[in-house]
Amino acid sequence: MSPLLSVRNLRVSFPTRSGMFEAVRGVSFDLGRERLGVVGESGSGKSMTGRAILGLVRPPGRVEAERMELGGESILNLPEARMRRLRGSRISMVMQDPKFSLNPVMTVGRQIMEGYRLHTGKSRAAARDKALEMLAAVQIRDPERVFHAYPHEVSGGMGQRIMIAMMLAPDPEILIADEPTSALDVSVRNEVLRIMDRLVGARGMGLIFISHDLNLVAQFCDRVLIMYAGRVVEELPARDLHAAKHPYTQGLLNSLPRLDRPVERLAVLQRQEGWRDALPAETP
Amino acid sequence: MAQPDILGPPGQGVPPPAGGMPSARRARLGRRLRSLAGIALSLALTLLGLLLVTFVIGRIMPIDPVLKVVGERATQAQYDAAYQAMGLDKPIWQQFLRYMAEVLRGDFGRSISTGHPVAQDLLRVFPATVELATLGTLIGVCVGVPLGVVAAARRGGWIDQVARVVALVGYSMPIFWLGLMGLLLFYGILGWVGGPGRQGIIYDGMVPTVTGLILIDSLVAGDWAAFRDAFSHIVLPASLLGYFSLAYISRMTRSFMLEQLSAEYVVTARVKGLSEGRVIWGHAFRNILVPLITVIALSFGSLLEGSVLTEIVFSWPGIGQYITKALLAGDMNAVLGGTVVVGTCFVALNLLSDILYRLLDPRAK
Numbered sequence: 001m002s003p004l005l006s007v008r009n010l011r012v013s014f015p016t017r018s019g020m021f022e023a024v025r026g027v028s029f030d031l032g033r034e035r036l037g038v039v040g041e042s043g044s045g046k047s048m049t050g051r052a053i054l055g056l057v058r059p060p061g062r063v064e065a066e067r068m069e070l071g072g073e074s075i076l077n078l079p080e081a082r083m084r085r086l087r088g089s090r091i092s093m094v095m096q097d098p099k100f101s102l103n104p105v106m107t108v109g110r111q112i113m114e115g116y117r118l119h120t121g122k123s124r125a126a127a128r129d130k131a132l133e134m135l136a137a138v139q140i141r142d143p144e145r146v147f148h149a150y151p152h153e154v155s156g157g158m159g160q161r162i163m164i165a166m167m168l169a170p171d172p173e174i175l176i177a178d179e180p181t182s183a184l185d186v187s188v189r190n191e192v193l194r195i196m197d198r199l200v201g202a203r204g205m206g207l208i209f210i211s212h213d214l215n216l217v218a219q220f221c222d223r224v225l226i227m228y229a230g231r232v233v234e235e236l237p238a239r240d241l242h243a244a245k246h247p248y249t250q251g252l253l254n255s256l257p258r259l260d261r262p263v264e265r266l267a268v269l270q271r272q273e274g275w276r277d278a279l280p281a282e283t284p
Numbered sequence: 285m286a287q288p289d290i291l292g293p294p295g296q297g298v299p300p301p302a303g304g305m306p307s308a309r310r311a312r313l314g315r316r317l318r319s320l321a322g323i324a325l326s327l328a329l330t331l332l333g334l335l336l337v338t339f340v341i342g343r344i345m346p347i348d349p350v351l352k353v354v355g356e357r358a359t360q361a362q363y364d365a366a367y368q369a370m371g372l373d374k375p376i377w378q379q380f381l382r383y384m385a386e387v388l389r390g391d392f393g394r395s396i397s398t399g400h401p402v403a404q405d406l407l408r409v410f411p412a413t414v415e416l417a418t419l420g421t422l423i424g425v426c427v428g429v430p431l432g433v434v435a436a437a438r439r440g441g442w443i444d445q446v447a448r449v450v451a452l453v454g455y456s457m458p459i460f461w462l463g464l465m466g467l468l469l470f471y472g473i474l475g476w477v478g479g480p481g482r483q484g485i486i487y488d489g490m491v492p493t494v495t496g497l498i499l500i501d502s503l504v505a506g507d508w509a510a511f512r513d514a515f516s517h518i519v520l521p522a523s524l525l526g527y528f529s530l531a532y533i534s535r536m537t538r539s540f541m542l543e544q545l546s547a548e549y550v551v552t553a554r555v556k557g558l559s560e561g562r563v564i565w566g567h568a569f570r571n572i573l574v575p576l577i578t579v580i581a582l583s584f585g586s587l588l589e590g591s592v593l594t595e596i597v598f599s600w601p602g603i604g605q606y607i608t609k610a611l612l613a614g615d616m617n618a619v620l621g622g623t624v625v626v627g628t629c630f631v632a633l634n635l636l637s638d639i640l641y642r643l644l645d646p647r648a649k
Contacts, residue, residue: 088557
């Protein structure tokens with residue numbers, strides 16, 4: 001089966017005073033109907049990869065790639081009008097903090113209906129039903145009330161579930177989740193993840209899960225890309241994460257505290273200059 | 285299709301608590317009403333403070349109000365009679381109560397420079413200023429807001445650069461000079477607009493006064509010639525004032541918009557696939573309405589104060605000119621009456637923007 005999304009040698013660069021800054025330097029991967037984790041430290045280019053796929057890198061930023069295909073069609077540097085039709089309807093994104101990613105002066109219901117109506121052309125009444133249905137699907141107990149609520153009237157966990165409902169309403173094939181739980185309380189993280197996982201799984205969607213949390217990704221994803229300085233340094237199945245070969249991945253893992261292997265001092269990640277330019281480790 | 289496994293199919297989930305949605309709305313409405321009562325109270329106190337200030341100014345000015353009434357050559361008996369008639373022999377708090385009662389009745393005393401009651405004068409000059417300020421603000425808003433929004437959306441583009449130059453010129457040119465040049469060019473050389481004053485001399489007093497706004501009064505009377513004449517007189521000074529408020533409004537709009545356009549919810553709107561127009565006007569712009577309204581109200585308020593220079597250059601019989609002349613003549617009744625009117629307008633504008641703020645921002649308590 002052909003992958004939902006295929007990316008080869010993706011580069012994102014921004015002009016600066018001292019020449020071009022390359023935020024993403026040759027990222028390649030295929031996404032099927034799976035949960036793909038993208039891990040890396042801040043500035044490793046993981047978020048920028050997501051934005052590039054959505055065509056959200058604004059000039060003067062530049063996106064180049066050998067190939068970037070959605071369902072076999074190239075989406076590389078599509079004209080904005082065509083990209084807009086894909087955005088939301090075929091690829092969508094959930095961002096970090098619902099406090100900032102929901103429009104504060106618009107009711108939740110209107111925000112959910114807006115994208116759905118845009119892509120399906122359905123009536124207001126149908127969109128309203130769909131919005132209530134989606135709110136129920138993300139396990140919001142009182143969809144009617146939340147539908148009429150403003151974002152500041154809901155909690156963080158509920159806000160993130162609203163985001164998920166909003167982004168999944170037009171039935172996209174791919175969801176990019178950019179640190180979707182980093183801003184949430186630990187207590188509601190798992191709940192939000194479970195809901196997202198179930199909805200994405202039931203619809204047979206592809207999920208790109210961007211995170212800096214290794215443990216979370218190891219538990220939650222099928223496959224993991226480790227990014228460093230704009231490149232993929234290692235790619236491996238999530239369950240084999242502990243057997244990672246690349247020194248960067250090993251360093252990341254060693255810097256995490258473990259209950260079953262208590263240590264006096266946690267290891268500090270020692271970066272090596274060579275990682276920046278080494279070609280991605282080959283994985284079968 | 286994913287179904288929630290806990291709640292069952294949508295629509296059959298846990299029923300909302302009785303009156304769930306309406307009660308949320310009712311609570312919101314109740315909060316708003318309570319906050320409106322709070323605003324009304326602070327409004328009353330502000331107006332009281334305004335009267336207190338004008339009263340005190342009237343009493344401490346080194347101008348003898350009695351002398352102004354009876355004249356230099358009055359006898360001591362005449363002076364004393366007037367002194368008592370004006371209540372100046374009473375304790376100061378009684379004088380204040382009397383002053384308040386007079387103001388509330390709309391009685392500001394008689395202007396010694398025009399010889400008319402101040403209230404009557406104000407009814408004549410204030411509408412002239414209101415007409416000019418309103419038109420000026422309308423121009424400032426209708427041009428300044430879109431200009432600011434587009435400049436922010438196309439930051440660094442040519443529209444942004446043009447808007448920057450336009451605003452800079454608007455800020456830095458002396459208005460009387462621009463006014464004179466405008467008169468010279470459009471009235472003196474091109475003859476496109478009417479000259480100084482509100483009306484041509486043949487239309488003066490021809491339109492029955494209803495609102496005092498000649499543009500509206502002439503429409504009410506159905507007198508198109510008078511309307512055209514009044515319009516040709518107001519268009520130049522109003523454009524000039526409009527240009528100045530445009531400079532301010534467009535800069536503020538631009539900076540408000542830049543702040544919003546970098547917000548995360550704007551990315552969300554783009555992710556949804558909305559067009560750039562809907563992202564800007566439907567999402568970001570709605571978030572700047574509150575500060576924008578404050579800016580517009582302030583700019584309108586400062587125009588209502590009467591732009592003295594513009595009124596003098598264009599011989600516009602407005603409140604700015606009136607108060608300035610009264611001040612130079614030591615005509616305290618006129619000055620204080622004008623101050624109360626302008627101050628009240630400012631307070632009213634603040635109240636209006638406060639109410640709009642509460643209506644537009646769901647987060648306002």
